[in-house]
Amino acid sequence: MNRRTLIQSAAWLGVGYPMRRLSAFVPQPQFSSDPFVAGVASGDPTSGGVVLWTRLIPDPNRDRGWQREAISVDWQIASDERFGRIVRSGQEIAEPKFGHSVHVDVTGLQPNRWYWYRFKSGSAVSPVGRTKTAPSGPVDRIRFAFASCQNYQAGYYTAYQNMVREDLDAVVFLGDYIYETGGTAVRSVTTEDPTDVEGYRERYALYRSDPNLREAHRLFPWIITWDDHEVSNNYANDIAANDQPKELFLERRAAAYQVNYEWLPLPKSCAPTGLNSRMYRRLSYGPLARFLVLDGRQYRSDQPCGDGAKAPCAGFQEDRTMLGLEQERWLDLELRASRAQWNLLANQVQMTVVDRAPGPDESYGMDSWSGYDAARRRLVSALRDTKVSNPVVITGDIHSSWIGDLKVDYRDDRAPVIGSEIVGTSISSGGDGADSSPAGETYLRENPQIKFYNNLRGYVRCEVNRRSLTADYRVVQKVSVPESPASTRASFIVEDGKPGAERLST
Ligand SMILES: [Fe+2]
Missing domain, CATH: 3.60.21.70 (Alkaline phosphatase D (PhoD))
Incomplete structure (x- = not known):
């Protein structure tokens, strides 16, 4: 288990972990209201991954403190709805300059199957989202x-x-x-x-x-x-x-x-660079179809x-x-x-x-x-x-x-x-x-x-x-x-x- 994985699992179990030296963030934020009211989303499926999205919404009257802070957000994706088989997990930092949004480019998933995912920050847990990867080989239909x-x-x-x-x-x-x-x-x-x-x-x-x-x-x-x-x-x-x-x-x-x-729930490749954002892209659904x-x-x-x-x-x-x-x-x-x-x-x-x-x-x-x-x-x-x-x-x-x-x-x-x-x-x-x-x-x-x-x-x-x-x-x-x-x-x-x-x- 490397240090990053250790930190991740410690975080998910609610154990505190050390602050990063270069990018300080709030590891255990206290929320005065549900920060996940904007919900969860996923997008741009590939045969081995998908983009997971959420965003933390501060209570404008009470959460003044953390509105200016970077906040750590943990995520999990499982092959079952009850999260008995978690196949990937990790941590992202939600930064104020991007409105505390979180975009995870998950990789290492199986093609053409359903997954369930959720986020956690402090003691707040998001709704469970459902998503599906694209096929890599032949399928009957999409x-x-x-x-x-x-x-x-x-x-x-x-x-x-x-x-x-x-x-x-x-x-x-x-x-x-x-x-x-x-x-x-x-x-x-x-x-x-x-x-x-x-x-x-x-x-x-x-x-x-x-x-x-x-x-x-x-x-x-x-x-x-x-x-x-x-x-x-x-x-x-x-x-x-x-x-x-x-x-x-x-x-x-x-x-x-x-x-x-x-x-x-756009991939990081669509993030703005300067005045522009590259939105045009290809999504492949195996030999059956692709989206341009x-x-x-x-x-x-x-x-x-x-x-x-x-x-x-x-x-x-x-x-x-x-x-x-x-x-x-x-x-x-x-x-x-x-x-x-x-x-x-x-x-x-x-x-x-x-x-x-x-x-x-x-x-x-x-x-x-x-x-x-x-x-x-x-x-x-x-x-x-x-x-x-x-x-x-x-x-x-x-x-x-x-x-x-x-x-x-x-x-x-x-x-x-x-x-x-x-x-x-x-x-x-x-x-x-x-x-x-x-x-x-x-x-x-x-x-x-x-x-x-x-x-x-x-x-x-x-x-x-x-x-x-x-x-x-x-x-x-x-x-x-x-x-x-x-x-x-x-x-x-x-x-x-x-x-x-x-x-x-x-
Ligand atoms: Fe319109």
């Missing part, structure tokens, strides 16, 4: 749900209330975990829009006070990326939608990125034509990037190297081009891939030219459900379908919504590449196996009430080797 856009004031998280009852290997989150704007609708957010670390911390704390969201984190590993509202609406790299000076906006963005990392997680915000060019939804202006076709050239190169290499049967791109904004205007008029969402046509063509051409197996793009952002065919050129009816896009609706943003809408009728009529549109809230449940990928649109009746059932509004199937989703009769 199941995951994907979600996005959980505006707190817009509604209750009834989608998560239903999601926690699903049989899932993972949850994929595609952006808008928080909204920087407040207001009063179903719920109320009365604090100022965050611009600094304190402000963003307060906003995440409010969102995570929701019990359904906490439970979804506790029960499944999450694979997370971000979109705009984690910082501010429709920003593009260092450009704020409100034309704030770049240096000021980059300060705000850095604060937002830091706090996003503090609150989420994209970041369409941090490096993108400014939106064309002054943003919004409108007809193309002069300069619309100019070369722009959505991912930045470095990420584009990374994605190209990943697509070339992948031997996985299903290649799932976790993407922010809609990739299928959609004309939103009726008749001969044209209108495109300039913030989505429609506004970045050169970059979109490069990406879809790469999906074609690399011959990557079964590319499927999963997308959030627009608070509605869609199925779209990915093609390089939508003006050519004979252009081949390269892949499918499954756009999931919001968790709560937009409020209750409606099953159909006049706008939805227009989208379907004007765009043969769109096969489904729906405007209710919910999430998408996917099953991937060797024959097909099935997507079930799980919609909730309401988000304006605290409890509401979910049902499957429609199901689509993508068959192996056959790009283009087909509706399953229900």
